[in-house]
Amino acid sequence: xxxxxxxxxxxxxxxxxxxxxxxxxxxxxxxxxxxxxxxxxxxxxxxxxxxxxxxxxxxxxxxxxxxxxxxxxxxxxxxxxxxxxxxxxxxxxxxxxxxxxxxxxxxxxxxxxxxxxxxxxxxxxxxxxxxxxxxxxxxxxxxxxxxxxxxxxxxxxxxxxxxx
Amino acid sequence: xxxxxxxxxxxxxxxxxxxxxxxxxxxxxxxxxxxxxxxxxxxxxxxxxxxxxxxxxxxxxxxxxxxxxxxxxxxxxxxxxxxxxxxxxxxxxxxxxxxxxxxxxxxxxxxxxxxxxxxxxxxxxxxxxxxxxxxxxxxxxxxxxxxxxxxxxxxxxxxxxxxxxxxxx
Amino acid sequence: xxxxxxxxxxxxxxxxxxxxxxxxxxxxxxxxxxxxxxxxxxxxxxxxxxxxxxxxxxxxxxxxxxxxxxxxxxxxxxxxxxxxxxxxxxxxxxxxxxxxxxxxxxxxxxxxxxxxxxxxxxxxxxxxxxxxxxxxxxxxxxxxxxxxxxxxxxxxxxxxxxxxxxxxxxxxxxxxxxxxxxxxxxxxxxxxxxxxxxxxxxxxxxxxxxxxxxxxxxxxxxxxxxxxxxxxxxxxxxxxxxxxxxxxxxxxxxxxxxxxxxxxxxxxxxxxxxxxxxxxxxxxxxxxxxxxxxxxxxxxxxxxxxxxxxxxxxxxxxxx
Numbered sequence: 057x058x059x060x061x062x063x064x065x066x067x068x069x070x071x072x073x074x075x076x077x078x079x080x081x082x083x084x085x086x087x088x089x090x091x092x093x094x095x096x097x098x099x100x101x102x103x104x105x106x107x108x109x110x111x112x113x114x115x116x117x118x119x120x121x122x123x124x125x126x127x128x129x130x131x132x133x134x135x136x137x138x139x140x141x142x143x144x145x146x147x148x149x150x151x152x153x154x155x156x157x158x159x160x161x162x163x164x165x166x167x168x169x170x171x172x173x174x175x176x177x178x179x180x181x182x183x184x185x186x187x188x189x190x191x192x193x194x195x196x197x198x199x200x201x202x203x204x205x206x207x208x209x210x211x212x213x214x215x216x217x218x219x220x
Numbered sequence: 221x222x223x224x225x226x227x228x229x230x231x232x233x234x235x236x237x238x239x240x241x242x243x244x245x246x247x248x249x250x251x252x253x254x255x256x257x258x259x260x261x262x263x264x265x266x267x268x269x270x271x272x273x274x275x276x277x278x279x280x281x282x283x284x285x286x287x288x289x290x291x292x293x294x295x296x297x298x299x300x301x302x303x304x305x306x307x308x309x310x311x312x313x314x315x316x317x318x319x320x321x322x323x324x325x326x327x328x329x330x331x332x333x334x335x336x337x338x339x340x341x342x343x344x345x346x347x348x349x350x351x352x353x354x355x356x357x358x359x360x361x362x363x364x365x366x367x368x369x370x371x372x373x374x375x376x377x378x379x380x381x382x383x384x385x386x387x388x389x
Numbered sequence: 390x391x392x393x394x395x396x397x398x399x400x401x402x403x404x405x406x407x408x409x410x411x412x413x414x415x416x417x418x419x420x421x422x423x424x425x426x427x428x429x430x431x432x433x434x435x436x437x438x439x440x441x442x443x444x445x446x447x448x449x450x451x452x453x454x455x456x457x458x459x460x461x462x463x464x465x466x467x468x469x470x471x472x473x474x475x476x477x478x479x480x481x482x483x484x485x486x487x488x489x490x491x492x493x494x495x496x497x498x499x500x501x502x503x504x505x506x507x508x509x510x511x512x513x514x515x516x517x518x519x520x521x522x523x524x525x526x527x528x529x530x531x532x533x534x535x536x537x538x539x540x541x542x543x544x545x546x547x548x549x550x551x552x553x554x555x556x557x558x559x560x561x562x563x564x565x566x567x568x569x570x571x572x573x574x575x576x577x578x579x580x581x582x583x584x585x586x587x588x589x590x591x592x593x594x595x596x597x598x599x600x601x602x603x604x605x606x607x608x609x610x611x612x613x614x615x616x617x618x619x620x621x622x623x624x625x626x627x628x629x630x631x632x633x634x635x636x637x638x639x640x641x642x643x644x645x646x647x648x649x650x651x652x653x654x655x656x657x658x659x660x661x662x663x664x665x666x667x668x669x670x671x672x673x674x675x676x677x678x679x680x681x682x683x684x685x686x687x688x689x690x691x692x693x694x695x696x697x698x699x700x701x702x703x704x705x706x707x708x709x
Contacts, residue, residue, distance in 0.1 A: 115506065
């Protein structure tokens with residue numbers, strides 16, 4: 057067990073625990089706050105795996121923007137302090153789907169790698185990611201950006217006031 | 221120009237910063253009050269004849285006067301003994317006083333004066349009734365009246381005195 | 390190993406000392422500069438000479454005050470919010486370069502990290518606003534979230550412009566690559582960065598989330614004592630962070646007229662305080678923006694300018 061192992065186990069446990077709290081807490085806003093912890097722990101995992109850029113993108117986009125937007129929307133509509141009863145939660149199907157996909161993914165990973173050890177790739181610096189995105193994967197990247205643009209235009213069209 | 225107001229705002233604040241502040245550092249630096257400031261009312265006890273005009277004119281009834289009569293023995297043989305009012309108590313309740321100054325206006329003997337003195341706050345409202353000793357002490361803080369403007373008419377008193385002198389001559 | 394640990398501890402301690410002193414200095418500067426700009430004197434008694442110890446006295450007072458948590462509040466979140474609001478700024482202090490080699494932790498992606506961390510600061514504000522169980526707090530928090538989501542965009546875009554010009558994301562690297570003529574070339578980005586930085590730390594004229602004349606005190610309404618002081622400290626630390634970032638990205642960091650290597654830290658500090666002064670100056674000179682004006686400035690002025698600057702940077706970069 058190296059320091060890296062300990063760190064990644066601790067962060068993984070933190071992410072898992074807080075993720076469980078996200079889906080099990082009956083405080084609506086607190087669920088959002090636990091999500092911040094989950095995503096932060098996940099970013100920590102990336103950091104330990106030397107994927108710096110991914111880690112900080114995770115912080116900037118998911119914690120800084122997505123969760124904030126989520127909290128914003130929750131607070132704007134209905135955010136009682138304290139536990140709220142009657143949350144529309146289908147417990148058993150959720151357990152089934154969540155647990156099933158987790159087991160399936162885990163099995164897939166175990167099956168794929170077994171006990172083979174992999175040499176960790178060089179640290180994910182900005183330069184390397186940039187080179188990969190803009191040299192090897194330019195086409196998918198550009199296609200993705202067109203997709204995003206389409207989504208943006210769609211959002212504008214949907215939210216524009218209708219002229220009648 | 222559009223946006224010129226933004227620059228102007230910055231310029232004004234910066235200019236104000238380079239000038240001296242207007243703050244009066246009161247407890248450290250005494251304020252320089254004008255002579256006619258209505259701080260508190262002082263009593264020139266020696267001039268008071270207990271005519272009670274001030275107490276009666278006071279809209280708030282905040283002046284308390286007690287007195288007794290004394291007999292002054294006759295100065296000459298065969299003359300009548302005179303009586304004189306002696307002031308026992310003169311108090312102003314500054315909790316009631318509204319600083320209208322009517323008592324000062326109405327006093328025919330120049331016994332009441334405005335002074336700029338203003339530090340007479342007390343911890344109890346009842347202690348704001350100040351007695352004649354305190355009122356007499358404030359007389360020392362009464363500033364001399366400001367000089368008249370150049371070419372102004374002389375005061376009534378001065379004019380009367382000059383006239384008297386001229387007649388005498 | 391031992392030496393590395395000691396050096397790391399020293400750097401962290403240095404960042405902590407900077408975190409505890411610089412915001413206080415800026416706070417004092419604000420007290421005095423704002424007072425004189427309004428024709429007042431500001432604090433004059435605490436500490437004897439021109440009230441230099443006013444903020445220390447304030448701190449002592451805040452510590453003595455009663456800690457009040459509203460009965461209807463979500464108490465845990467309410468108590469944690471000031472820490473969540475303050476911690477990001479503390480981390481940023483670790484990454485800001487003071488001089489050549491004088492940095493808490495030089496990261497390859499320093500700029501990106503700093504922007505990510507500053508963006509997380511909003512969570513503390515949202516926690517405070519919601520958990521107070523006060524409608525004014527909640528309104529303040531919602532305004533703040535809307536404002537920060539909007540201004541994050543020009544903030545990041547203008548920083549991206551300078552990173553593109555320097556060809557690196559490392560903060561010391563950007564300072565190394567910086568040349569005086571960038572002052573002109575990157576001027577629009579600098580203005581956009583500074584303005585959206587002001588909005589990011591919710592300083593007047595972008596203080597709609599606090600707006601004491603309409604929302605009592607926004608998301609800080611229910612806070613008292615030490616926790617309120619922590620929020621205030623976060624505000625002043627935010628001024629230092631935004632000033633330092635502007636300095637590092639657009640004003641050449643430790644580069645000065647002479648002796649960059651010996652006096653670099655001094656040039657950085659001088660620039661940081663000059664920018665902080667401008668932050669205070671803007672607060673005194675301008676009234677608060679209305680909510681719709683706030684969003685207009687962001688989306689119709691700052692974002693287009695930042696995008697145009699990106700194009701300009703790219704063109705110059707390709708041509709040269």
